[in-house]
Amino acid sequence: MRDKSFKIMRKAIFMVVLAVALIVSFSYWLIFNNDQMNMQEILMIGALVLVVGFALFLAFRRLRDAKENLPQEDEMSKSILRKGTATAYHLSLFMWLGVMYMSDKTRLECHSLIGAGIMGMAIAFALGWVYHRFIRRSHD
Protein backbone atom coordinates (compact mmCIF):
# COMPACT_ATOMS: atom_id res chain seq x y z
CA MET A 1 0.00 0.00 0.00
CA ARG A 2 2.84 2.34 0.99
CA ASP A 3 4.68 1.44 -2.20
CA LYS A 4 1.54 2.16 -4.24
CA SER A 5 1.00 5.59 -2.71
CA PHE A 6 4.68 6.40 -3.27
CA LYS A 7 4.14 5.53 -6.95
CA ILE A 8 1.05 7.79 -7.09
CA MET A 9 2.94 10.66 -5.45
CA ARG A 10 5.84 10.22 -7.87
CA LYS A 11 3.42 10.38 -10.82
CA ALA A 12 1.70 13.48 -9.41
CA ILE A 13 5.04 15.21 -8.73
CA PHE A 14 6.11 14.42 -12.30
CA MET A 15 2.91 16.08 -13.59
CA VAL A 16 3.55 19.19 -11.46
CA VAL A 17 7.19 19.40 -12.62
CA LEU A 18 6.10 19.04 -16.26
CA ALA A 19 3.45 21.76 -15.86
CA VAL A 20 5.91 24.10 -14.13
CA ALA A 21 8.52 23.46 -16.88
CA LEU A 22 5.92 24.34 -19.50
CA ILE A 23 4.97 27.55 -17.68
CA VAL A 24 8.62 28.58 -17.18
CA SER A 25 9.62 27.94 -20.82
CA PHE A 26 6.51 29.69 -22.03
CA SER A 27 7.09 32.71 -19.77
CA TYR A 28 10.69 32.85 -21.04
CA TRP A 29 9.42 32.95 -24.63
CA LEU A 30 6.82 35.57 -23.69
CA ILE A 31 9.41 37.85 -22.04
CA PHE A 32 12.05 37.63 -24.78
CA ASN A 33 9.67 37.69 -27.72
CA ASN A 34 9.71 41.28 -28.96
CA ASP A 35 7.14 40.84 -31.73
CA GLN A 36 3.52 41.85 -31.30
CA MET A 37 1.39 38.79 -30.53
CA ASN A 38 -1.23 37.88 -33.09
CA MET A 39 -4.66 36.32 -32.49
CA GLN A 40 -3.41 32.79 -33.17
CA GLU A 41 -0.71 33.10 -30.50
CA ILE A 42 -3.16 34.52 -27.98
CA LEU A 43 -5.50 31.56 -28.61
CA MET A 44 -2.61 29.13 -28.20
CA ILE A 45 -1.67 30.77 -24.89
CA GLY A 46 -5.27 30.42 -23.64
CA ALA A 47 -5.36 26.76 -24.67
CA LEU A 48 -2.02 26.07 -23.01
CA VAL A 49 -3.12 27.73 -19.77
CA LEU A 50 -6.29 25.59 -19.78
CA VAL A 51 -4.42 22.33 -20.37
CA VAL A 52 -1.69 23.09 -17.82
CA GLY A 53 -4.30 24.20 -15.26
CA PHE A 54 -6.21 20.95 -15.77
CA ALA A 55 -3.02 18.87 -15.38
CA LEU A 56 -2.14 20.74 -12.16
CA PHE A 57 -5.66 20.22 -10.82
CA LEU A 58 -5.43 16.46 -11.44
CA ALA A 59 -1.95 16.29 -9.93
CA PHE A 60 -3.01 18.05 -6.71
CA ARG A 61 -6.04 15.75 -6.40
CA ARG A 62 -3.75 12.74 -6.70
CA LEU A 63 -1.35 14.13 -4.11
CA ARG A 64 -4.21 14.83 -1.68
CA ASP A 65 -5.59 11.30 -2.09
CA ALA A 66 -2.16 9.74 -1.71
CA LYS A 67 -1.64 11.72 1.51
CA GLU A 68 -4.96 10.47 2.91
CA ASN A 69 -4.08 6.91 1.85
CA LEU A 70 -7.06 6.78 -0.52
CA PRO A 71 -6.99 5.22 -4.00
CA GLN A 72 -6.41 7.65 -6.87
CA GLU A 73 -9.14 6.03 -8.96
CA ASP A 74 -12.16 3.87 -8.35
CA GLU A 75 -15.27 2.70 -10.20
CA MET A 76 -16.91 6.16 -10.23
CA SER A 77 -13.80 8.05 -11.34
CA LYS A 78 -13.23 5.43 -14.07
CA SER A 79 -16.83 5.85 -15.21
CA ILE A 80 -16.41 9.65 -15.35
CA LEU A 81 -13.14 9.23 -17.25
CA ARG A 82 -14.79 6.85 -19.74
CA LYS A 83 -17.68 9.24 -20.35
CA GLY A 84 -15.35 12.24 -20.60
CA THR A 85 -13.25 10.39 -23.16
CA ALA A 86 -16.33 9.45 -25.21
CA THR A 87 -17.50 13.09 -25.18
CA ALA A 88 -14.03 14.26 -26.20
CA TYR A 89 -14.01 11.75 -29.07
CA HIS A 90 -17.30 13.12 -30.44
CA LEU A 91 -16.14 16.72 -30.04
CA SER A 92 -12.84 15.87 -31.74
CA LEU A 93 -14.62 14.47 -34.81
CA PHE A 94 -16.38 17.78 -35.37
CA MET A 95 -13.25 19.75 -34.48
CA TRP A 96 -11.14 17.92 -37.09
CA LEU A 97 -13.87 18.61 -39.67
CA GLY A 98 -13.55 22.28 -38.72
CA VAL A 99 -9.76 22.07 -39.01
CA MET A 100 -10.09 20.52 -42.49
CA TYR A 101 -12.41 23.33 -43.52
CA MET A 102 -10.08 25.95 -42.04
CA SER A 103 -7.04 24.50 -43.82
CA ASP A 104 -8.39 25.80 -47.13
CA LYS A 105 -9.33 29.20 -45.74
CA THR A 106 -6.16 30.07 -43.84
CA ARG A 107 -2.52 30.35 -44.76
CA LEU A 108 -1.43 28.32 -41.74
CA GLU A 109 1.16 25.65 -42.24
CA CYS A 110 0.22 22.00 -41.94
CA HIS A 111 2.16 21.44 -38.69
CA SER A 112 0.46 24.47 -37.08
CA LEU A 113 -2.97 23.07 -37.95
CA ILE A 114 -2.08 19.63 -36.59
CA GLY A 115 -0.68 21.25 -33.43
CA ALA A 116 -3.89 23.23 -33.00
CA GLY A 117 -5.89 20.03 -33.53
CA ILE A 118 -3.91 18.13 -30.88
CA MET A 119 -4.31 21.02 -28.45
CA GLY A 120 -8.03 21.06 -29.27
CA MET A 121 -8.28 17.36 -28.45
CA ALA A 122 -6.64 17.97 -25.06
CA ILE A 123 -9.11 20.79 -24.36
CA ALA A 124 -12.05 18.62 -25.52
CA PHE A 125 -10.96 15.95 -23.05
CA ALA A 126 -10.64 18.46 -20.21
CA LEU A 127 -14.07 19.93 -21.01
CA GLY A 128 -15.66 16.47 -21.31
CA TRP A 129 -14.21 15.44 -17.95
CA VAL A 130 -15.31 18.68 -16.23
CA TYR A 131 -18.81 18.32 -17.68
CA HIS A 132 -19.28 14.76 -16.46
CA ARG A 133 -17.62 15.40 -13.09
CA PHE A 134 -19.18 18.74 -12.09
CA ILE A 135 -22.19 19.52 -14.28
CA ARG A 136 -23.99 16.27 -15.05
CA ARG A 137 -26.21 15.25 -12.18
CA SER A 138 -25.89 11.48 -12.32
CA HIS A 139 -22.73 9.36 -12.63
CA ASP A 140 -24.29 5.97 -13.36
Added chain:
Amino acid sequence: MTNRIRELRARDSLTQSDLARKVGVRRETIVFLEKNKYNPSLKLAYDIAKVFGMKIEEVFDLES
Protein backbone atom coordinates in the same frame (compact mmCIF):
# COMPACT_ATOMS: atom_id res chain seq x y z
CA MET B 1 -32.08 4.23 -5.80
CA THR B 2 -31.71 5.72 -2.33
CA ASN B 3 -29.52 4.65 0.54
CA ARG B 4 -28.95 5.05 4.30
CA ILE B 5 -25.18 5.53 4.14
CA ARG B 6 -25.13 8.96 5.80
CA GLU B 7 -27.35 7.76 8.66
CA LEU B 8 -25.37 4.53 9.19
CA ARG B 9 -22.07 6.39 9.00
CA ALA B 10 -23.25 8.75 11.73
CA ARG B 11 -24.40 5.77 13.81
CA ASP B 12 -20.94 4.17 13.62
CA SER B 13 -19.11 7.54 13.97
CA LEU B 14 -17.32 7.11 10.65
CA THR B 15 -16.14 9.99 8.51
CA GLN B 16 -16.53 9.86 4.74
CA SER B 17 -12.78 9.29 4.45
CA ASP B 18 -12.93 6.40 6.94
CA LEU B 19 -15.68 4.68 4.98
CA ALA B 20 -13.92 5.37 1.67
CA ARG B 21 -10.72 3.81 3.05
CA LYS B 22 -12.59 0.76 4.35
CA VAL B 23 -14.24 0.01 1.01
CA GLY B 24 -11.32 1.16 -1.16
CA VAL B 25 -12.87 4.06 -3.05
CA ARG B 26 -12.22 7.80 -3.28
CA ARG B 27 -13.94 10.08 -0.76
CA GLU B 28 -15.91 11.85 -3.46
CA THR B 29 -17.56 8.54 -4.40
CA ILE B 30 -19.00 8.39 -0.88
CA VAL B 31 -20.14 12.04 -1.25
CA PHE B 32 -21.97 11.22 -4.50
CA LEU B 33 -23.45 8.04 -3.03
CA GLU B 34 -24.86 9.96 -0.07
CA LYS B 35 -26.41 12.49 -2.43
CA ASN B 36 -27.96 9.61 -4.41
CA LYS B 37 -26.12 10.81 -7.50
CA TYR B 38 -24.29 7.56 -8.08
CA ASN B 39 -25.50 3.97 -8.15
CA PRO B 40 -22.70 1.69 -6.91
CA SER B 41 -21.65 -1.59 -8.46
CA LEU B 42 -22.88 -4.76 -6.75
CA LYS B 43 -19.43 -5.30 -5.24
CA LEU B 44 -19.23 -1.79 -3.77
CA ALA B 45 -22.79 -2.04 -2.42
CA TYR B 46 -21.87 -5.38 -0.82
CA ASP B 47 -18.67 -3.96 0.69
CA ILE B 48 -20.52 -0.95 2.14
CA ALA B 49 -23.25 -3.15 3.62
CA LYS B 50 -20.54 -5.39 5.10
CA VAL B 51 -18.86 -2.41 6.82
CA PHE B 52 -22.15 -1.63 8.57
CA GLY B 53 -22.83 -5.31 9.32
CA MET B 54 -26.05 -5.30 7.32
CA LYS B 55 -27.56 -6.80 4.17
CA ILE B 56 -27.47 -4.84 0.91
CA GLU B 57 -31.25 -4.35 0.88
CA GLU B 58 -31.08 -2.84 4.39
CA VAL B 59 -28.68 -0.15 3.20
CA PHE B 60 -29.87 0.43 -0.38
CA ASP B 61 -33.48 0.85 -1.43
CA LEU B 62 -34.16 0.04 -5.07
CA GLU B 63 -37.83 0.98 -4.92
CA SER B 64 -37.48 4.74 -4.46
